[in-house]
Amino acid sequence: xxxxxxxxxxxxxxxxxxxxxxxxxxxxxxxxxxxxxxxxxxxxxxxxxxxxxxxxxxxxxxxxxxxxxxxxxxxxxxxxxxxxxxxxxxxxxxxxxxxxxxxxxxxxxxxxxxxxxxxxxxxxxxxxxxxxxxxxxxxxxxxxxxxxxxxxxxxxxxxxxxxxxxxxxxxxxxxxxxxxxxxxxxxxxxxxxxxxxxxxxxxxxxxxxxxxxxxxxxxxxxxxxxxxxxxxxxxxxxxxxxxxxxxxxxxxxxxxxxxxxxxxxxxxxxxxxxxxxxxxxxxxxxxxxxxxxxxxxxxxxxxxxxxxxxxxxxxxxxxxxxxxxxxxxxxxxxxxxxxxxxxxxxxxxxxxxxxxxxxxxxxxxxxxxxxxxxxxxxx
Amino acid sequence: xxxxxxxxxxxxxxxxxxxxxxxxxxxxxxxxxxxxxxxxxxxxxxxxxxxxxxxxxxxxxxxxxxxxxxxxxxxxxxxxxxxxxxxxxxxxxxxxxxxxxxxxxxxxxxxxxxxxxxxxxxxxxxxxxxxxxxxxxxxxxxxxxxxxxxxxxxxxxxxxxxxxxxxxxxxxxxxxxxxxxxxxxxxxxxxxxxxxxxxxxxxxxxxxxxxxxxxxxxxxxxxxxxxxxxxxxxxxxxxxxxxxxxxxxxxxxxxxxxxxxxxxxxxxxxxxxxxxxxxxxxxxxxxxxxxxxxxxxxxxxxxxxxxxxxxxxxxxxxxxxxxxxxxxxxxxxxxxxxxxxxxxxxxxxxxxxxxxxxxxxxxxxxxxxxxx
Numbered sequence: 001x002x003x004x005x006x007x008x009x010x011x012x013x014x015x016x017x018x019x020x021x022x023x024x025x026x027x028x029x030x031x032x033x034x035x036x037x038x039x040x041x042x043x044x045x046x047x048x049x050x051x052x053x054x055x056x057x058x059x060x061x062x063x064x065x066x067x068x069x070x071x072x073x074x075x076x077x078x079x080x081x082x083x084x085x086x087x088x089x090x091x092x093x094x095x096x097x098x099x100x101x102x103x104x105x106x107x108x109x110x111x112x113x114x115x116x117x118x119x120x121x122x123x124x125x126x127x128x129x130x131x132x133x134x135x136x137x138x139x140x141x142x143x144x145x146x147x148x149x150x151x152x153x154x155x156x157x158x159x160x161x162x163x164x165x166x167x168x169x170x171x172x173x174x175x176x177x178x179x180x181x182x183x184x185x186x187x188x189x190x191x192x193x194x195x196x197x198x199x200x201x202x203x204x205x206x207x208x209x210x211x212x213x214x215x216x217x218x219x220x221x222x223x224x225x226x227x228x229x230x231x232x233x234x235x236x237x238x239x240x241x242x243x244x245x246x247x248x249x250x251x252x253x254x255x256x257x258x259x260x261x262x263x264x265x266x267x268x269x270x271x272x273x274x275x276x277x278x279x280x281x282x283x284x285x286x287x288x289x290x291x292x293x294x295x296x297x298x299x300x301x302x303x304x305x306x307x308x309x310x311x312x313x314x315x316x317x318x319x320x321x322x323x324x325x326x327x328x329x330x331x332x333x334x335x336x337x338x339x340x341x342x343x344x345x346x347x348x349x350x351x352x353x354x355x356x357x358x359x360x361x362x363x364x365x366x367x368x369x370x371x372x373x374x375x376x377x378x379x
Numbered sequence: 380x381x382x383x384x385x386x387x388x389x390x391x392x393x394x395x396x397x398x399x400x401x402x403x404x405x406x407x408x409x410x411x412x413x414x415x416x417x418x419x420x421x422x423x424x425x426x427x428x429x430x431x432x433x434x435x436x437x438x439x440x441x442x443x444x445x446x447x448x449x450x451x452x453x454x455x456x457x458x459x460x461x462x463x464x465x466x467x468x469x470x471x472x473x474x475x476x477x478x479x480x481x482x483x484x485x486x487x488x489x490x491x492x493x494x495x496x497x498x499x500x501x502x503x504x505x506x507x508x509x510x511x512x513x514x515x516x517x518x519x520x521x522x523x524x525x526x527x528x529x530x531x532x533x534x535x536x537x538x539x540x541x542x543x544x545x546x547x548x549x550x551x552x553x554x555x556x557x558x559x560x561x562x563x564x565x566x567x568x569x570x571x572x573x574x575x576x577x578x579x580x581x582x583x584x585x586x587x588x589x590x591x592x593x594x595x596x597x598x599x600x601x602x603x604x605x606x607x608x609x610x611x612x613x614x615x616x617x618x619x620x621x622x623x624x625x626x627x628x629x630x631x632x633x634x635x636x637x638x639x640x641x642x643x644x645x646x647x648x649x650x651x652x653x654x655x656x657x658x659x660x661x662x663x664x665x666x667x668x669x670x671x672x673x674x675x676x677x678x679x680x681x682x683x684x685x686x687x688x689x690x691x692x693x694x695x696x697x698x699x700x701x702x703x704x705x706x707x708x709x710x711x712x713x714x715x716x717x718x719x720x721x722x723x724x725x726x727x728x729x730x731x732x733x734x735x736x737x738x739x740x741x742x743x744x745x746x747x748x749x750x751x
Contacts (some may be wrong), residue, residue, distance in 0.1 A: 003449070010399050017403055351743035352723065360736050362727070369725045 004198060005066045012062050012205050018212040019055030022219070025049040029222050039100040040225035043155070047170060049091030050148075051212070053282060054177055057085030058184050058208075065187070078129060083121045089144035090117050093151070103228060104154040110147060117144040135189070145178060150289055158228045161379040169218035176211030180204045226333035231378055233334060235308060237341060239367070240279040241321050241356070242286075244331065247279040249345070249367040251374050282312070283322055302309040302330065313338050317346055337377070344373050382581045384452040390628070395448055397590060401597045402440035408604045409433030421711045423612040428488030435481010436600070442474030443576075463523055468521040475528045476517075479510050482535055492612070494539045502538040506742050509534065525578075532570055539566055546610070559565050562610070565602035572596035587636045618708035622749055623686075624701040626650070627720070627741060629731070632658035635696065636741045657690065679716075680705060693717040695728040716748045 001009070033041055060081025064074045093110045101107075120137035127133050152171045156164060183204025187197045234253040241248050251359030286300055303310040309330040315321030323345070325338040346353065348370065360365070386394065412430035414424065450466035458464030483506045490500050509530060516523035531734025543562050574580060627636040634654035660681070681688040682705070689700045691713045696718045702709055720741065721728065728739055 006395075010395075013396065013399055014403055017400055017407075056607050099631075349723065351747060352740040355740040358739060360734075364739065365726045365730075366724065369722055372722065 001066055001068070007359045008198065008201055008205075009062065009066050011202065012059065015205055015208045015212060016055055016059050018209060018216070019051050022212055022216050023052035023055075025216070026051065026219060029219060033222075039098055040227065042095050042098065042101075043167075043225060044219070044222060046095040049066075049095055050088050050174070051177075051215065053084045053088035053091045054181065055208075057081045057083070057088065058181070060084065061184065061188060075128075079124050082124050082129060086117065086121050086124075086138075086141050088181075089141065089148045090114050092148050093144065096151070100227070101151075104158055111146045113147050116140040129188075138185075149175075149178075160231070162223055162228075163225060164260070166218045166222060170215050173216075173218060174210045174216030176207050176214060179212075180208035180211065183207065226336065227331050230331065230333035230337070232333060233328045234325070234337070235328060236278075237338075237374070238278055238282075238298070238324045238326075238346060240282055240322040240324065241320065241363075242283055242322055243357075245280050245283045246363065247276055248321070248363055249370050250278075253369065253378075278324070282310075282322060286322075304330075311338050313334060313342050315342065316344065317350070318356060321353075340377060341374065344377065345370060346378050348373055382578065383584060384446070385448050386586065390590065391448070394586060394593065395444065396589050397593045398440060398444055399598065400435045401593055401600065404443065404597065405433050405437035405440065405600050408600065409437060411604070412607075421707065425610070425612050427592060429607045431483070431484035431488070433600075433604075433665075435478045435484070438477030438481065439474040442477060446470030446474065454605065460518065460519075463554065464521040468525075472517055472524050475524050475531075476510075479506065479513065479528070479531060482506060482531070483510060484723045485499040486538055489542055493542075493545060495538060495545065503535070505534055505538075532573070536566070536570060539563075561606050565599045565606060569598035569603065572599060575665055577751040588602060603729070608689045616713075618706045619749060621703040621706060622700060622709065623703070624699075625745060625749060626654055626697075626699040627738075627745075628654040628658055628697045629698065630692075630695060633694055633735075635734070635735055635738050636745070638742065638745050638749075654699075657688075658697060659702060662689070678710060689713060691717055693721050695721055695724075695731075712748050716744065719748075720744060 008353065026044050029280075030041055030044040030048070047235045055213065058081065060077050062081075063069075064078045064081065069077065093105070093114060096105060097107050097110055117140055117141050122133055123131065123134040123137050152167065152174070156168050156171060159167060183200050186192055186200045187204065190197070192200075231253070232305070236253065237248055237251045239249040240246070289300060290298075300315055301312055301313070303312070307328065309327050311325045311327060311334055313323040313325075315323070321341045323338060323343070325334060349367065352366065356363075391516030396645060409430045409432075412426050412433065416426040416430065419426075422643045446469075450470055452465050452467040454465050456461050456463045469496045482665055483503065486506055487500070489495065490503050507528075513524050513527050515606075518525055536610045538565070543560075545561070547560065575595065576589045580592070581589050622640050624637075624640065625638045626634060629635055632655040634650045637650045637654075660679075676692050676694060679690040679692070681690070685703065687702050687705045689702065689705065689710060690700045691700075691710070696717060698713050698720075700713055723744075724738070
């Protein structure tokens with residue numbers, strides 16, 4: 001290996017180091033937030049698999065190009081490298097082929113594309129990388145790659161706020177990385193007649209490094225991925241002091257109409273009055289049910305109505321607070337959102353809640369500043 | 380068995396790969412500390428110190444790679460400024476300077492907050508002296524620094540052990556004892572790994588020992604990054620001791636809350652008088668210095684011998700802190716405290732009816748931010 005080749009190898013090693021760290025980080029992030037049991041977080045596995053396969057595939061190919069190896073080993077490594085690189089869109093799609101993603105991913109079509117994507121991999125092992133069958137069949141991988149791009153564009157359109165920003169950022173990084181694959185193919189096959197392989201190599205590897213760095217920034221502290229449009233499922237949130245049956249806080253969620261304008265939830269009752277009635281009602285229901293079922297220790301977690309559900313959670317500090325979230329449908333995101341609201345409220349008003357009993361005056365007004373936090377959480 | 384440079388043979392590839400990865404990861408860790416420093420609102424110079432140490436050390440390894448894998452050790456007469464020398468020696472020297480400058484900044488940023496051993500900037504001075512001697516030696520003869528820089532590690536380790544001991548003393552109070560003890564092991568492992576890569580070891584045991592040393596350094600530098608991330612800033616330990624009194628005053632001059640940290644008994648009438656007076660001072664200061672309309676929010680600082688009065692004006696309230704020193708930490712937390720208070724009580728403050736009872740939980744809030 002001459003100096004230039006060694007330099008190419010060392011330069012690519014920067015991308016490998018970054019890529020491996022990145023994929024480990026993706027997997028770590030997935031397992032870190034796995035306890036919230038949100039299946040959409042599997043997108044992190046997709047990102048991790050994609051990164052790892054891309055970087056590993058290109059690394060194997062580079063070794064065969066730069067090192068003088070035993071012919072059999074070189075051949076196996078070359079085929080393995082191409083297989084891994086070709087598998088990267090498959091790895092991406094395979095991790096998210098679940099029902100939760102069905103609204104943005106056509107699972108049947110994806111299965112077909114995965115099947116087609118396996119053809120060039122089969123060809124490289126049956127024939128060789130030089131065979132025309134293999135070279136032509138690479139087009140099939142392009143279809144999968146396009147599907148990955150399509151899925152992510154849809155994902156960006158369907159998400160909101162921080163998640164949207166991060167997925168967009170990741171997508172940009174991924175486009176850089178994918179473009180590096182084109183350069184890798186150019187280095188191997190020399191489709192374009194001008195420019196030296198070394199030039200294409202350094203250009204491609206630089207793009208790969210930029211792509212990985214962009215992806216790394218995007219995934220740093222990735223938040224839990226709630227269900228799509230989960231915000232539209234929310235109706236009303238209340239915090240009730242069980243000792244006094246007073247509603248400490250109430251928030252009515254605005255819903256976005258199809259035209260994009262904001263609509264308030266329509267009601268004939270004054271919102272304050274509604275909150276007071278609701279507080280008394282919930283406490284009453286709790287008392288009645290506890291009496292009937294003789295279960296004073298256990299608390300109600302959910303009340304189901306015709307078109308909506310009331311999810312209930314109870315305070316940790318202080319324990320006599322009830323958190324009620326009225327939703328259209330009981331989805332996992334709503335439960336997690338309720339838990340987050342409870343945590344945020346108890347953290348934000350920690351000092352006030354310690355002395356709650358001794359505070360005289362308008363408590364409702366005091367806690368109304370929680371609006372800012374709720375608004376922030378919805379973004 | 381003397382090792383020939385540039386390194387060739389079967390060990391070259393694995394050794395070069397490990398050292399290259401090691402140098403890159405060390406550089407990356409330096410970058411992460413820089414990003415952390417830039418990201419946080421309250422700047423912590425210790426993080427810049429860690430970054431400079433990582434950058435310095437990675438720099439040394441980049442130069443080492445250049446000198447040991449790509450430079451000839453053939454002595455040339457004359458060699459640029461010197462009567463004799465080689466490219467390998469030149470790059471080795473640049474590596475020494477890189478690590479010395481990195482360590483110098485690390486020590487300086489730590490000593491800026493803390494007296495380590497007996498005098499402020501004692502170790503910074505020692506390192507500066509060492510750099511000065513090495514610079515002179517560098518211009519005299521390129522081989523001299525190979526022996527002189529042996530002093531680098533003992534001085535650094537000496538400083539480091541004192542730094543950790545000091546941290547441990549504080550940590551016993553702050554429950555960080557185990558965290559700070561963990562600091563010593565990675566640095567010792569790094570020093571050990573470094574020693575294994577030096578000529579004194581490779582000349583005896585061959586290049587395999589250098590491979591082990593490089594791997595050991597790779598592991599220890601990752602551990603160092605982890606433990607450094609868990610250390611709180613030194614300044615965080617002491618800023619609370621400097622605070623004597625806190626007044627929370629409504630913009631009209633009514634005292635909402637007062638806390639004395641010197642165990643002096645609080646007098647309600649005196650509190651209101653002081654609050655009124657401070658409000659007047661605050662309004663006057665704003666009027667004096669405002670170019671157009673007076674600034675609604677911001678700091679005013681009044682200095683007197685042994686006493687500093689910091690006034691932070693929020694949207695609805697003024698917070699006055701009487702303290703011994705003007706520290707950024709104090710200012711940072713006053714601002715945070717006022718912001719939190721005004722967010723919590725925003726709707727109450729907008730239409731406040733004069734009842735101070737609703738502010739009784741403020742004591743808990745003040746304790747959370749300022750109590751020792």
